[in-house]
Amino acid sequence: MNCVKKLLAVELILLLVAASAFIGENFPYGKPQICVDGEVYTMVDSPVSALPAGSEDIGTLQGVRHHTASPPREDMYGANLDAKYAGCPLYRCGEDIYLYDYAGFYIPFVK
Secondary structure: OHHHHHHHHHHHHHHHHHHHHHHHHHOOOOOOEEEEOOEEEEEOOOOEOOOOOOOEEEEEOOEEEOOOOOOOOOOOEEEOOOHHHOOOEEEEEOOEEEEEEOOOEEEEEEO
16 A cells, blocks of 8 residues: 555656646746836847947846746836846947946847
């Protein structure tokens, strides 16, 4: 009887692991995004070492939500970013937003 209970427990665990893997693969987290002035910007390309000419400081990233498929809903908040970016300066150049990383580069976001 104990052997049957152990086998059922193992099967249940295997089913839970398989279901978690399926959900993780089929419902991935969204891309890193930032909301500024009611518009959602999505991270693109590689970080750049300098801001483009004419960039203006627009404030700081107020906070981030982790591991979500939903875009950020509040201005100056991000989604699917590391917590380390909360408080980092944001810059605008034309239609693009740049998030400063304390490693010394800027991460571009576009509409």
